[in-house]
Amino acid sequence: MATAAVLAFALDLVTGPSDLPVWDVVRGLFDGSALPAAQSFIVRDVRLPGALTAVLVGAALSLAGAEMQTILNNPLASPFTLGVSAAATLGAALAIALGVSIPGIGEAWLVSANAFLFAVGSVFLLQALARLRGRGPETLVLFGIALVFAFNALVGLIQFLSSQQALQQLVFWSLGSLGGANWTSVLLLSLAVALTFPFSYAARWRMTALSMGDERARSFGVAVGRLRFASLIRVSLLAAVAVAFAGTIGFVGLVGPHLARLIVGEDHRFLLPASALSGALVLSLASTASKTVVPGAIVPLGIVTALIGVPAFLALIVGRRERL
Amino acid sequence: MSAGSQGAAGLVVEGLTAGYGREDIIRDLTFGPFLEGEVTMLVGPNAAGKSTLLRALAGLVRATGSVRLDGAELTGLAPAKRARHASFMPQDLPGRVDLTALESVLSALMVTPDRSDDASVIRERALAALERLGIAGHALEPLGRLSGGQRQLVGLAQVLAREPRLILLDEPTSALDLRYQVIVMRLLRALAAEGRIVVGVLHDLTLAARWSDRIVLLDDGAIVASGPPDQTFTVERLRAVYGVESRVERCSEGTLQVLVDDAGELG
Numbered sequence: 001m002a003t004a005a006v007l008a009f010a011l012d013l014v015t016g017p018s019d020l021p022v023w024d025v026v027r028g029l030f031d032g033s034a035l036p037a038a039q040s041f042i043v044r045d046v047r048l049p050g051a052l053t054a055v056l057v058g059a060a061l062s063l064a065g066a067e068m069q070t071i072l073n074n075p076l077a078s079p080f081t082l083g084v085s086a087a088a089t090l091g092a093a094l095a096i097a098l099g100v101s102i103p104g105i106g107e108a109w110l111v112s113a114n115a116f117l118f119a120v121g122s123v124f125l126l127q128a129l130a131r132l133r134g135r136g137p138e139t140l141v142l143f144g145i146a147l148v149f150a151f152n153a154l155v156g157l158i159q160f161l162s163s164q165q166a167l168q169q170l171v172f173w174s175l176g177s178l179g180g181a182n183w184t185s186v187l188l189l190s191l192a193v194a195l196t197f198p199f200s201y202a203a204r205w206r207m208t209a210l211s212m213g214d215e216r217a218r219s220f221g222v223a224v225g226r227l228r229f230a231s232l233i234r235v236s237l238l239a240a241v242a243v244a245f246a247g248t249i250g251f252v253g254l255v256g257p258h259l260a261r262l263i264v265g266e267d268h269r270f271l272l273p274a275s276a277l278s279g280a281l282v283l284s285l286a287s288t289a290s291k292t293v294v295p296g297a298i299v300p301l302g303i304v305t306a307l308i309g310v311p312a313f314l315a316l317i318v319g320r321r322e323r324l
Numbered sequence: 325m326s327a328g329s330q331g332a333a334g335l336v337v338e339g340l341t342a343g344y345g346r347e348d349i350i351r352d353l354t355f356g357p358f359l360e361g362e363v364t365m366l367v368g369p370n371a372a373g374k375s376t377l378l379r380a381l382a383g384l385v386r387a388t389g390s391v392r393l394d395g396a397e398l399t400g401l402a403p404a405k406r407a408r409h410a411s412f413m414p415q416d417l418p419g420r421v422d423l424t425a426l427e428s429v430l431s432a433l434m435v436t437p438d439r440s441d442d443a444s445v446i447r448e449r450a451l452a453a454l455e456r457l458g459i460a461g462h463a464l465e466p467l468g469r470l471s472g473g474q475r476q477l478v479g480l481a482q483v484l485a486r487e488p489r490l491i492l493l494d495e496p497t498s499a500l501d502l503r504y505q506v507i508v509m510r511l512l513r514a515l516a517a518e519g520r521i522v523v524g525v526l527h528d529l530t531l532a533a534r535w536s537d538r539i540v541l542l543d544d545g546a547i548v549a550s551g552p553p554d555q556t557f558t559v560e561r562l563r564a565v566y567g568v569e570s571r572v573e574r575c576s577e578g579t580l581q582v583l584v585d586d587a588g589e590l591g
Contacts (some may be wrong), residue, residue, distance in 0.1 A: 205431050205434035205435045205437075206435050208423065208427070208428075208431040209431045209432065209435045211421050211423070212417060212418060212421055212423070212428060212431070213414065213417075213418060215379075215384055215412070215414045216412075216414050216417070216479075216482075217435070218383075218384055218403055219382050219384065219407060219410075219411055219412035219413075219414070219492075220407055220411070220431075220432050220435045220436065220482075220486070221403045221404035221405075221406065221407025221408070221435055221436040222403060222404075222435050223402070223403050223404070261422055265422040265423060265424070265427070265466065266421050266422040266423045266427075267423055267424075267427045267431070
């Protein structure tokens with residue numbers, strides 16, 4: 001799977017609207033002066049950060065999805081199940097349509113920062129609500145769904161009130177895109193993945209135990225409530241960063257973990273790294289497809305991911321009925 | 325274990341009240357000591373509080389009162405510490421979890437690992453537990469491909485591998501055929517003989533009578549009777565608690581049998 005992910009990354013790197021020959025891309029990567037300045041810029045500051053962002057966003061969402069499916073004990077869960085993406089969209093909508101901003105954040109980062117803050121805020125809101133009634137998976141899902149509806153309604157309200165131009169911008173943002181990728185976003189995404197993955201991996205045995213049920217895990221000595229909360233924080237961080245830089249890209253967080261589970265099973269020693277890899281693979285392929293399906297244009301990534309992801313996901317469900 | 329600490333050896337429970345949400349299912353139970361080497365089975369009709377009592381002993385439900393093991397108080401211990409003393413086996417192990425039997429036993433050991441043990445020692449322990457239950461041949465098979473009975477044995481292997489002082493089992497034979505029922509009950513006796521305290525919930529009174537040292541008969545959240553099977557199972561008590569007409573007899577081998585003749589009227 002690692003090999004496949006690297007290959008997909010390479011494929012993503014050599015495709016793009018500017019039709020550079022493969023060899024030029026390779027030369028441009030390793031030798032900054034080998035190409036004319038414009039082409040060198042495309043390779044080093046457009047293609048490379050774009051492809052890396054695809055890898056990181058895919059890995060982040062898929063890893064978050066794997067954790068979410070375990071802590072909610074539900075194979076249909078994704079990082080977006082509990083309202084993280086809806087909250088991020090609300091944050092972005094506020095920034096785009098109404099210019100609501102956080103002091104001290106530059107214009108360029110406004111949308112991303114807002115999306116991030118709202119996504120993280122939604123998790124704390126969810127935890128506060130769940131604390132009222134215990135932290136079982138059912139309670140979390142019910143509150144999460146309520147939050148999704150509430151955020152969506154607010155986004156609808158903003159869309160209703162906003163100007164034509166802002167509306168268009170908002171729709172484009174919510175379709176998901178790697179167009180805004182640059183080295184800063186790569187750096188922040190890497191940081192988020194590098195910060196969360198060690199904690200995920202440290203919890204691998206507890207997560208495996210949790211996959212066999214709350215009671216069993218608790219009788220083995222797992223503090224299930226704490227494990228869930230810590231995992232939700234990781235999920236929200238990963239999902240919020242991914243959404244902030246790439247919009248709401250559907251299905252990676254759902255299909256990635258399932259692909260990984262098909263290959264390595266539920267043992268989180270293997271499932272967590274495999275999910276990150278499969279997510280990177282899926283999104284690199286989707287990114288490549290988004291640049292090649294319509295020649296000369298880039299179809300929004302969220303659309304491509306869903307169009308590829310839905311049939312793949314249906315095939316998984318049909319093929320593995322007994323697991324659901 | 326904690327020799328020298330004050331109080332009696334074994335499991336001693338005082339004033340235990342437990343339940344879910346705001347509702348108390350069992351109220352102010354006091355019993356014990358249950359000593360090492362002993363197998364105790366909790367019996368009673370549905371909703372008598374057997375499972376709640378078992379979960380309260382395991383620290384899995386809201387509970388007040390005192391649960392002492394060899395003089396050391398378990399109530400209020402952090403889950404990881406408590407799990408070193410007591411292991412609880414739920415009734416069923418979900419088959420849709422994509423783990424092999426061995427992986428599932430490994431995770432039972434690795435969630436609270438002993439720092440002194442390295443990976444190969446832990447793997448050996450997991451395999452030995454599966455071996456003892458006769459399912460080592462299925463170690464690398466996914467749980468989903470095992471039968472319900474085999475999965476129950478894997479669940480038991482998880483508990484076995486953890487080597488707890490107190491073993492708590494919810495219906496350990498519910499998915500097992502006749503042969504494995506006997507194999508598991510005999511194993512529980514052997515585990516007790518190795519110096520453990522075994523407490524379980526059983527529905528089958530004859531099975532409980534045959535293999536237990538002590539029966540705790542529960543009804544409506546309270547203990548009706550507690551003692552050796554032949555003193556606990558009486559026709560009058562079974563009528564009062566279960567609402568059945570029964571005979572409690574010894575078979576030609578001298579083993580106690582509970583025979584139910586009539587269920588009485590509904591309602």
